[in-house]
Amino acid sequence: MAKIAVIMGSKSDFSVVKPAVTVIKSFGVDVEVRVISAHRTPEEAHEFSHTAKERGIEVIICAAGKAAHLGGVIAADTTLPVIGLPVKTDMMGGLDSLLSIVQMPSGIPVATVGVNGGENAGLLALQILGVKYPEIAEKLADYKCSMRDKINSDDNALQKELEQL
Numbered sequence: 001m002a003k004i005a006v007i008m009g010s011k012s013d014f015s016v017v018k019p020a021v022t023v024i025k026s027f028g029v030d031v032e033v034r035v036i037s038a039h040r041t042p043e044e045a046h047e048f049s050h051t052a053k054e055r056g057i058e059v060i061i062c063a064a065g066k067a068a069h070l071g072g073v074i075a076a077d078t079t080l081p082v083i084g085l086p087v088k089t090d091m092m093g094g095l096d097s098l099l100s101i102v103q104m105p106s107g108i109p110v111a112t113v114g115v116n117g118g119e120n121a122g123l124l125a126l127q128i129l130g131v132k133y134p135e136i137a138e139k140l141a142d143y144k145c146s147m148r149d150k151i152n153s154d155d156n157a158l159q160k161e162l163e164q165l
Helices: 011-026 043-049 070-076 097-102 119-131 134-163
Strands: 003-008 029-036 059-064 082-086
Touching: 003 011, 003 097, 003 119, 011 029, 011 043, 011 059, 011 082, 011 119, 029 059, 043 082, 059 070, 059 097, 059 119, 070 082, 082 097, 082 119
Parallel strands: 003 029, 003 059, 059 082
Antiparallel strands: none
8 A cells, every 4th residue: 555754854843744644544544754854864864765665655745844955855865756844933934944845956846835734745645646546536535525515514504693693
């Protein structure tokens, strides 16, 4: 079965990563979660990216803050799709992280979600896998239908409430 890796530059980033892990697991997809720093453990980052494919990983999510080079370092070393997850910082509210991830040089693409957008990072990884795995695509379609149903239900409830005014 498909496998997604989620790596973060620091364990303190786990609160941002957790929604990605949760949504991935809710789809029944295996997930490997690691703390690997592009700057403090570059050898581990290199080893991770070079062995990911042989370990069955098909998509990698990289969460990082500040200089946020993790996604780019991993993307430079693999042909697997890499999703950058910028982490909010005290210094610039995550804009520093976002720009560090999204402004990659030509030839090293890193798909990027919003600051602290863990759930969307997980869903994007699942959508990438859904191209290959019909069962994941089907679960994504059901997920989107349930979101639609909730919004429609909320709208109906609001309309009834407005009738009472």
